[in-house]
Amino acid sequence: MEETRIEQRQPLLHEAVITFRAPSQFWSADDGSASQATSGSTIDGAYLGDTRILSGFTVAVGGERGEHLVTAQLNASTVRFDALHRQLDGASTPDPEVRSRLTRSVRADGVTHRLELSSRRHVGVKTELQIGLVADLTAMQLIKSGAHSHLAPAVRATVDGAAWGDGPVSVELSAPGATVTVDGCRVWLSWPVELAPHGSVSVAFTVTAVDAAAAVSAAPGPTPWSPPALSGVDDLLARWVTRALDDLDALRLVSRRAPDDEFVAAGAPWFFTLFGRDSLWAARLLLPLGSKLAGSTLRALANMQGAASVVDTAEQPGKIMHELRSTAMTFTEGSHAVELPPLYYGTVDATPLWICLLADAADAGLPDGEVRALLPSLVASLEWMRDFGDSDGDGLLEYVDASGRGLSNQGWKDSGDSVQWRDGTLAEGPIALCEVQAYAFQAATRGAELLDRFGAAGDGDPWRVWAARLQTAFRDRFWIADAAGSYPAIALDAQKRPVDTLTSNIGHLLGTGLLNPDEAARVARRLVSPELASGFGLRTMSTDSTGYWPLSYHGGSVWTHDTAIAIAGLTADGFTDEAAQLAEGLLRAAVAFDFRMPELHSGDALTDTPRPAPYPAACRPQAWSAAAAITVLTALR
Numbered sequence: 126m127e128e129t130r131i132e133q134r135q136p137l138l139h140e141a142v143i144t145f146r147a148p149s150q151f152w153s154a155d156d157g158s159a160s161q162a163t164s165g166s167t168i169d170g171a172y173l174g175d176t177r178i179l180s181g182f183t184v185a186v187g188g189e190r191g192e193h194l195v196t197a198q199l200n201a202s203t204v205r206f207d208a209l210h211r212q213l214d215g216a217s218t219p220d221p222e223v224r225s226r227l228t229r230s231v232r233a234d235g236v237t238h239r240l241e242l243s244s245r246r247h248v249g250v251k252t253e254l255q256i257g258l259v260a261d262l263t264a265m266q267l268i269k270s271g272a273h274s275h276l277a278p279a280v281r282a283t284v285d286g287a288a289w290g291d292g293p294v295s296v297e298l299s300a301p302g303a304t305v306t307v308d309g310c311r312v313w314l315s316w317p318v319e320l321a322p323h324g325s326v327s328v329a330f331t332v333t334a335v336d337a338a339a340a341v342s343a344a345p346g347p348t349p350w351s352p353p354a355l356s357g358v359d360d361l362l363a364r365w366v367t368r369a370l371d372d373l374d375a376l377r378l379v380s381r382r383a384p385d386d387e388f389v390a391a392g393a394p395w396f397f398t399l400f401g402r403d404s405l406w407a408a409r410l411l412l413p414l415g416s417k418l419a420g421s422t423l424r425a426l427a428n429m430q431g432a433a434s435v436v437d438t439a440e441q442p443g444k445i446m447h448e449l450r451s452t453a454m455t456f457t458e459g460s461h462a463v464e465l466p467p468l469y470y471g472t473v474d475a476t477p478l479w480i481c482l483l484a485d486a487a488d489a490g491l492p493d494g495e496v497r498a499l500l501p502s503l504v505a506s507l508e509w510m511r512d513f514g515d516s517d518g519d520g521l522l523e524y525v526d527a528s529g530r531g532l533s534n535q536g537w538k539d540s541g542d543s544v545q546w547r548d549g550t551l552a553e554g555p556i557a558l559c560e561v562q563a564y565a566f567q568a569a570t571r572g573a574e575l576l577d578r579f580g581a582a583g584d585g586d587p588w589r590v591w592a593a594r595l596q597t598a599f600r601d602r603f604w605i606a607d608a609a610g611s612y613p614a615i616a617l618d619a620q621k622r623p624v625d626t627l628t629s630n631i632g633h634l635l636g637t638g639l640l641n642p643d644e645a646a647r648v649a650r651r652l653v654s655p656e657l658a659s660g661f662g663l664r665t666m667s668t669d670s671t672g673y674w675p676l677s678y679h680g681g682s683v684w685t686h687d688t689a690i691a692i693a694g695l696t697a698d699g700f701t702d703e704a705a706q707l708a709e710g711l712l713r714a715a716v717a718f719d720f721r722m723p724e725l726h727s728g729d730a731l732t733d734t735p736r737p738a739p740y741p742a743a744c745r746p747q748a749w750s751a752a753a754a755i756t757v758l759t760a761l762r
Contacts (some may be wrong), residue, residue, distance in 0.1 A: 134166045134271045135166065135269060135270070135271040135742055136166040136167055136168040136268065136269075136271075136742070137166070137168075137741040137742055138152075138168055138394070138741065138742055138743060138744070138745065139723070139739035139740070139741045139742075139743065140154075140155070141153065141154070141168055141169070142154070142155055142157070142196060142198070142204060143393055143394070143745065143746075144198075144201070144202060144203065144204045144229050144230075144231045144236075145201060145202065145231055145375055145376075145393055146201070146202045146231045146232055146233050146343065146375050147233065147341075147343060147375060147376050147377065147378050147390045147393075147397045148173060148174045148233065148336075148339065148341055148342065148343065148378065148390070148397045148398075149171070149172065149173050149174075149231050149232060149233055149234065149235055149236065149334070150171070150172050150231065150393050150394055150397070151170070151171045151172070151179075151229060151231050151236050152168045152169050152170060152172075152394060153169055153182065153229075154169065155193065155196050155206075156191075156193035156196070156206055156208065157182070157184065157196070157204075157206035157227050157229065158182055158183050158184070158190075159171075159179065159180065159181055159182035159183075160181065166271060168268070168394055169181075169182075170182070170261060171235075171236055171332060172265065172394065173234070173235070173294065173296075173334040173335075173336055173339075174265075174336050174339050174341070174397060174398075174451065175264060175265040175266065175397075175398075175450065175451065175452070176262060176263070176264060176265060176294045176336065177261045177262070177263045177264075177265065177268060178235075178260070178261055178262065178290075178294065178296045178332065178334050179258055179259065179260065179261055179332065180259045180260075180261035180263070180275060181257065181258060181259025181261075181311075182256075182257070182258055182259075183256070183257040184208075184225070184227055184240065184254075184255070184256060185254075185255040185256075185257070186210045186213070186223075186225060186242060186252055186253070186254060186255070187210070187212060187213060187252040187253060188253070188255070189210070189212055190208075191208025191209055191210050191225055192208055192209045192210075192211065193206070193207075193208050194207040194208055194209055194224070195207045200371050200375075201371050201372050201374070201375035201746070202230060202231045202232070202375055203228065203229065203230045203231075204228075204229050205226055205227065205228050205229075206226070206227045206229070207224060207225070207226050207227075208224070208225045208227075209221045209223070209224055209225075210223045210224070210225060210242075211223070213244070213246075213250055213252060214246070215246050215247075215248070220245075222244060222245045222246050223242065223243070223244050223245075223246070223250065223320075224242075224243055224244075225240060225241065225242050225243075226240070226241045226243070227239070227240050228240075228241075233342070233343030234333055234334060234335065234343075235296075235331065235332045235333040235334050236331070236332050237329060237330070237331045237332075238256075238329065238330055238331075239327055239328070239329045240254055240256070240327060240328050240329070241325055241326070241327040242254065242318065242320060242325060242326055242327070243320075243324070243325035244320045244322070244323065244324060244325070245323060246320075246322060246323070247322050247323070248322055249319060249320060249321055249322055249324075250319070250320040251317075251318075251319045251320075252317075252318060252320070253315055253316065253317050253318065254315065254316045254318055254328055255313065255314065255315045255316075256300075256303075256313070256314040256315075256330065257311070257312075257313050257314075258298070258311070258312040258313075258314070259277075259310055259311055259312075260277070260278050260280045260287075260289045260296070260310040260311070260312060261275060261276060261277065261278070261310070262276045262278045262289070262290060262292070262294060262296075263275055263276045264276075264452075265394070265395065266454050266455065266456065269395050269456070270456055270457070277309065277310035278290060278291075278310055279309065279310070280307045280309070280310055280311075280312055281307070282305055282307050283297070283298075283299075285299050285300060285301050285303075285305075286298040286299045286300045286303070286305055286314075286330070287305060287307055287312050289310075290334075293336055293337045293338035293339075293451075294334060294335070294336045294337075295334065295335050295337075296332060296333070296334045297332070297333050297334075298312065298330065298331070298332050299330060299331045299332075299333070300314045300328075300330035300331075301329070301330075302316060302328065303315060303316050303328070303330065304316070314330060316328045336451070338451045338452070339381070339451055340380060340381055340398065340399075340449050340450060340451040340467070341378045341379065341380050341381070341390070341397070341398050341399060341449070342378065342379060342381070342384075343377070343378060343379075344377035344378055344379050344387035345379075348370075348373075348374045348377070349377075349387065349415070349417035349418045349421065350370075350411055350414035350415045350417065350418055351414050351415050352370060352414070353366065353413070353414060353755070353758060355367070358758065358762070359712075359761070361712060361715070361716055361720075362712055362754075362757065362758060362761060364720050365712065365715040365716075365720045365722075365754045365757070366754045366755065366758055367720075368720040368721055369720075369721075369722070369746075369751035369752070369753075369754035369755075370751075370754075372721065372746040372751045373389055373407070373411070373746075373748060373751050373752065376389045376390045376392070376393075376397075376746065376748050376751075377389055377390075378390050378397070378398070378399070379425070380399055380425055380428075380429075380449060382428055382429060383424060383425045383428040383429075385421075386421040386422070386424040386425040386428070387418070387421045387422075387425070388404040388408070388418070388421065388422040388425050388426075389404060389407045389408070389418070389422075389748040389752075390404075390748060391403035391404065391744075391747065391748055391749075392724060392744040392745070392746060392747035392748055392750075393744055393745065393746060393747075394744065395744060396744065398448065398449050398450060399425065399426075399446075399448070399449040400447065400448055400449075401426055401445045401446050401447050401448070401472055401475030401478075401479070402447070402472055402474055402475045402478060402537055403747075403748055403749055404422050404425075404426070404748070405422065405426070405445075405475060405478045405479060405482050406478065406686060406690070406749045406752070407422075407748040407749045407751075407752045408422040408423075408482060408486075408752075409478075409481070409482050409485060410686070410689060410693075410749065410752035410753060410755055410756050411752050411755055412485055412486065412489045413489075413755055413758075413759055414755060415489070415490070416486045416489040416490045416491040419482055419485070419486035419489070419491060420486060420491050420492075420495050422482070423479065423482060423483055423486065423499055423502075424495075424499070426445050426446065426475075426479055427479075427499060427502040429445075429446045429449070429468065430443060430444065430445060430446075430502055430505060430506070431443055431444035431445075431446070431470055431509070434513075436527050436528050437466060437528050437530075438466045438468060438469055438470055439469060439470040439471040439526075439527070439528065439531055440468075440470045441470065441509060441513040442505065442508070442509065442512075442513070443476065443505035443506050443507075443508050443509030443512075443513070444470050444475075444476050444506075444509050444513065445470075445472070445475040445476040445478075445479045445506065446468060446469065446470050446472075446475065447469050447470055447471050447472035447475060447532075447535075448465065448468075448469045449467070449468055449469075450465070450467045450468075450469075451467060452467055453465060453466050453467055454469075461533055461541060462530065463530060463531065463532065464530040464531075465530075465531065465532075469531070471524075471526065471531040471532045471535050472535050472536075473514065473522060473523070473524035473535045473536055473558070473561050474535075474536055474537065474558075474560070474561050474564055476506050476509050476510060476514065476568075477506070477510060477514075477522070477561070477564035477565045477567070477568035478564055478568075479502075479506055480503060480506050480507065480568035480569075480571065480572045481564060481567050481568050481571060483496065483499060483503060483572075483575065484567075484568075484571035484572065484574065484575055485571075487575060493579070496575065496579060497579050500575070500576075500579055500580065503572055503575060503576070504576075506568070506572070507568070507569065507572050507588055510522060510565050510568065510569065510591075511591060514565065516555065517555070519598065519621070520591075520594045520595050520597075520598040521557045521562055521595060521598050521599070521602075521617070522557060522558075522561050522562060522565050523554075523555040523556060523557040523617070524536070524554070524555060524556060524558075525554045525555040525556070526554075533554070534556065536556075536558045536560065536561060536630075537560075537687075538630070538665065538679040540678050540679045542672070542677075542679070542680065543678075543679035543680070544556055544558070544615060544616050544618075544624060544626075545624070545626055545670075545672050545680070546624055546625055546626060547625050547626050547627075547669075547670050547671060547672075548671050549670075549671035549672040552616060552618040552619075552624045553618055553619045554618070554619055555619055556616050556617070556618065556619075557616055557617040557621075558615065558616045558630065559599075559603055559613045559614060559615055559616060559630050559631060559633075559634065560630045560631075560633035560634060562595060562598075562599045562603070562639065563633055563634040563637040563639045564633070564637070565592075565595060566592050566595050566596055566599070566637055566638060566639045567637040567638055567639070569588045569589070569591050569592035569595070570588070570589060570592045570638060572585070572588055573585025573586070573588040573589045573592070576588070596639055599613075599639060600644075602617060602621065602623060603617070603623055604623075604644075605623045605625055607625075607627075609651075609654070610647060610650075611647060612627055612631060612647060612648065612651050613630075613631050613634060613648070614626075615627075615628045615630050615631075616630075626666060626667070626670050626672070627651065627656065627657065627666075627667040627669070627670065628665060628666050628667065629652075629657060629663045629664060629665045629666070629684075629687050629688070629691065631648050631651060631652070632648070632652050632663060632687070632688075632690060632691025632694060632695075633687075633690050633691070633694065634648060634694070635648060635649070635691065635694025635695055635697065635698050635700075636693060636694035636695075636696075636697030636698055637694070640698075642698075645698045645700075646700075649695055649698070649700040649703050652691055652695070652703060652707065653703045653706050653707065654667075655668075655730075656668045656669050658706065658707065658710065659683055659710065659728050659729065659730050659731065659737070660710050660713065660730055660731020660732065661683055661710050661711070661713055661714040661717075661726065661729070661731060661736075661737040662683035662684075662685065662687075662688040662707065662710045662711050662714055662726075663683060663684075663687060663688040663691055663707055663710075664681055664682070664683055664728040665677075665679050665680060665681060665682055665683070665684060665687065665728070666679070666680045666681045666728075668681070668728075673728075675727045675728035675729045675738070676727050676728075676738070676740060678725070678740070681728040682725045682726065682727060682728050682740055683714070683725060683726050683727070683728050683737065684724070684725045684750075685711060685714070685722045685723075685724075685725070685726075685747070685749070685750035685753045686747075686749035686750055686752070686753050688707055688710070688711055688753070689711070689749075689752075689753035689756040689757065690756075691707060692704045692707050692708050692711075692756050692757065692760050693756050693759075693760075695707070696759070696760055701760075704760045705760055705761060708756075708757045708760040708761050709761070710731070711753065711757050712757060712761070713731070713736075714726060714736075714737055715754070717736035717737060718739070718745075721745055721746055721751075722745070722746075722747070722750040722751065722753065722754070723739060723740065723743035723744065723745040723746075723747065723750065724740070724743040724744040724745060724747040724750060725740045725743050726738065726739055726740055726743065727739070727740060
């Protein structure tokens with residue numbers, strides 16, 4: 126197997142076309158082609174799970190590539206590319222007379238292409254349909270790292286196509302009727318065809334892949350939610366909701382450890398797997414459509430709940446996991462080398478969020494029997510907050526990477542520079558994030574209610590006492606002030622000093638019960654201030670901070686789910702005008718992104734631009750960005 130080293134930057138994604146059915150995906154240029162990079166970087170190709178199986182794809186008719194005409198995304202899993210082939214036209218008319226249509230349909234185990242050539246000419250046309258492919262077995266993490274190898278497998282011919290792969294991942298290409306030529310990792314398919322007058326002809330070929338070591342697989346059966354009624358809803362919002370639910374359907378997975386309990390993968394291209402925080406928030410935002418997904422997500426995560434203290438994996442008894450992979454993940458975070466094991470627990474917020482989802486799902490109709498079955502995991506999660514989450518016993522939850530090889534920041538803003546002072550200086554850990562205290566307070570109070578309801582009377586009392594202590598500590602330590610008034614700090618640093626940057630994190634405090642009405646009103650005012658509200662959603666960092674930059678991953682960009690959480694909190698606490706203002710901003714952004722909201726977009730202001738700039742490396746679709754459409758639907762009805 127030949128390996129060619131190519132130094133590259135992390136691929137940009139914003140202009141690529143994605144077609145997917147988790148755990149498979151295909152990324153291409155707008156004309157359907159996929160190019161094998163020789164310089165720069167590209168996401169192009171077909172993937173199964175964490176392995177790219179094709180890195181090159183071209184179509185030619187009569188030896189010439191067509192002229193791209195239109196791309197039509199039919200749904201998450203199917204896209205069509207139309208092209209003209211004017212070298213086959215007659216000379217009597219300026220109208221194009223020969224047209225091709227490539228239909229790409231991605232399945233959970235691969236992809237099928239159908240190529241149709243049609244003519245309006247009065248005479249027959251003889252030509253040849255040609256497909257060029259480049260076989261690949263490169264690991265996804267190498268592509269994401271920006272300095273990846275093209276792992277070029279040796280391809281062997283088969284009866285009707287080709288095959289490659291001699292490890293966990295194996296790939297088969299079936300091309301009935303084609304002449305197949307193999308040269309190393311390159312495969313050419315050709316079909317001589319004759320177009321009848323006013324006729325058409327089509328060919329098809331299929332790539333099927335198997336990953337014997339995969340940690341996840343496609344969820345069987347229909348979607349576990351009921352679509353909302355959209356009659357009378359603004360057409361733009363209805364289009365966003367429709368596309369978001371289609372994407373979420375194609376993101377459904379199950380793990381090998383819990384094959385009956387589905388969840389939604391975090392997003393494409395990097396995160397076709399179970400993420401504790403992402404899957405919990407997606408299920409929570411989708412609760413207006415039913416509790417079935419919430420129940421299965423809760424069980425999938427409970428199946429992997431921590432049972433022992435392991436420094437390298439960050440596992441602790443009762444802790445909910447962060448990320449599941451089939452192999453370890455290695456990457457660089459600034460100057461920090463990160464090595465994540467296949468099952469990694471380095472998150473401070475997934476455990477309280479698991480409790481919050483259980484309580485909300487019980488309210489939304491999760492059957493009592495399913496709730497009772499999860500009570501042992503509920504108790505273990507509560508005990509984790511008390512015994513491990515609050516590592517120094519001050520009544521607040523904090524995190525630190527004890528291994529030295531894990532994530533340095535373990536809240537939802539998990540980049541290395543996400544927690545910084547207004548002057549741009551990075552805060553030193555252990556870090557106590559403001560929103561994590563809100564999650565923990567809500568988890569303890571709602572968990573206490575569940576224990577009283579399904580357990581014995583008084584079982585919840587210790588957790589109410591614990592929550593009250595946390596609330597007092599938060600009120601005493603987090604509130605700070607500037608010229609515009611008081612607001613909660615993003616975090617406390619290692620010396621328990623309030624880190625003074627104004628951020629979107631404060632939106633997560635609303636609707637949790639942590640704040641009194643006056644405090645909630647102060648937070649609501651800040652959320653819609655011009656420093657945070659861009660007109661296209663909520664900036665992650667205020668514009669008056671030194672570290673602000675509209676294209677900073679967590680330092681000024683807009684994250685759809687982050688804004689949606691703030692909208693839900695504003696609605697819950699009665700600030701409906703503010704909720705509508707932020708919801709309308711997200712809808713503007715959804716229109717700009719053709720109703721498939723990316724992971725994040727720029728924090729540029731509506732007053733400066735009619736549409737936000739894409740964050741060029743943002744994942745799309747992203748599960749919690751898609752689920753945010755339901756929150757906006759609720760806020761704007």
